[in-house]
Amino acid sequence: MVTASCDLCRLYGNCRVAVADAWPAAEGFGMLAIYFADCLSMIRVLYTLILYLALPLVALRLLWRAKLAPAYAQRWGERFALAGDKPLGKSIWVHAVSVGETLAALDMIRALQARYPEYRLLVTTTTPTGSERVRQSLGASVDHVYLPYDLPDVWWRFFRQFTPALLIVMETELWPNLLAACAKRGIPTLLANARLSEKSARGYARMAWLARPMLRRLTAIAAQQQADANRFLALGLPPAALAVTGNIKFDFTLSQAQREAAKALHATWAPEAQPLWLAASTHAGEDEQLLAAFRLARQQLPNLRLLLVPRHLERFDRVATMAETEGWITVRRSSGAAGPFDVLIGDTMGELQVFYGACDLAFVGGSLVPRGGHNMIEPAAWAKPIISGPHVFNFTEVARLLETAGAMVFASDADHLATTVVRILSDSALSEQQGQAALSVANANRGALARLLALIDRTLD
Secondary structure, three states, X not given: OHHHHHHHHHHHHHHHHHHHHHOHHXXXXXXXXXXXXXXXXXXXXXXXXXXXXXXXXXXXXXXXXXXXXXXXXXXXXHHOOOOOOOOOOOEEEEEOOOHHHHHHHXXXXXHHHHHOOOOEEEEEEOOXXXXXXXXXXXXXXXXXXXXXXXXXXXXXXHXXXXXXXXXXXXXXXXXXXXXXXXXXXXXXXXXXXXXXXXXXXXXXXXXXXXXXXXXXXXXXXXXXXXXXHHHHHHOOOOHHHEEEOOOHHHHOOOOHHHHHHHHHHHHHHOOOOOOEEEEEEEOOOOHHHHHHHHHHHHOOOOOOEEXXXXXXXXXXXXXXXXXXXXXXXXXXXXXXXXXXXXXXXXXXXXXXXXXXXXXXXXXXXXXXXXXXXXXOHHHHHOOOOEEEOOOOHHHHHHHHHHHHOOOEEEOOOHHHHHHHHHHHHOOHHHHHHHHHHXXXXXXXXXXXXXXXXXXXXXXXX
């Protein structure tokens, strides 16, 4: 049995190129058959079989999401490495799942472009919102496609098209077949700004049979904090592959154009005695609580206005209808209207950073429901007082730093949220104190990007 299996391994090594040459029209089926003969990857065989069987469900899910966000119906070929122009020469490949990871990666990408002009930058995302952010921020200066599905024949086609010298994955997006494909081709892989919550670590531990070999294929991990590093080590990451570099989101910088845009919006939306409360990156289950808190807060702050920004574009219409149904004068940012409003729906892409600058108080969503929270560093960089719900397991250390400094307050429900909003906005000295404390935390933790770039230099070398 062992001999036969190893013979198949030798066949895999000798014949994989022959399959592509002899049957180019059936390259996917040929490479798939040979893949299953690899005796060193039997665990991944099961994983891959499940993925192939799930493809009809994946297609149905894309169609369902396309009803709410039509962009999901487009560019399917990229998800199977069947579309896209072949770039010239080698590239540095950066993968960022969606908007948050893309924003975190922007300064790193620009630094790499200046540092390595001989390489093209290839940027992949998973979601249309992340894709749009890449196009808005980087344009034609990078090559961009969706990340393909984690299937062996797909990666075989993908690596015929692209020749990356290094793969940099933002935060915690790990795929077994992708890492195996990179290892076979000698492409170093770096997990940058890596975080691993206790919840995610427990999930990986339950699949240790798949996670351990996957982690061992990584060339390096640049962890945000020591707690993240310890969890990676407990899952089987070799210590030599680990570095603690800090959170590059603290290196976020505000441009003069952003500052001017925020000032103009504040003058329009929050004139004197009309404070603006921003609820950013909200999820289903939070908007109802936020609107209830807004109604309670308005009893004591009758001129208070709410800027409500749902996390996902397919929810814009639903949230706007919800606010209108409750009787609020509701305006959508996309309409361009500047008239009076109670609730303003932030239904445009790429403006959230400026919205933080335009508000008087920021609530960061994904935290009243167990989604783990979102980036609190952006409002901190604007020196804004911050409120969060209790669920911040994706940003544990950032939340701890802000709370310890007196820059962020936790609110557990609509009543608590309303009380906190009124207390902060009724006391200008308290508001200023909390905002300055937030800015101090943001400034004190800069420097992670420089450490990450040094690690990237060593990995490329």
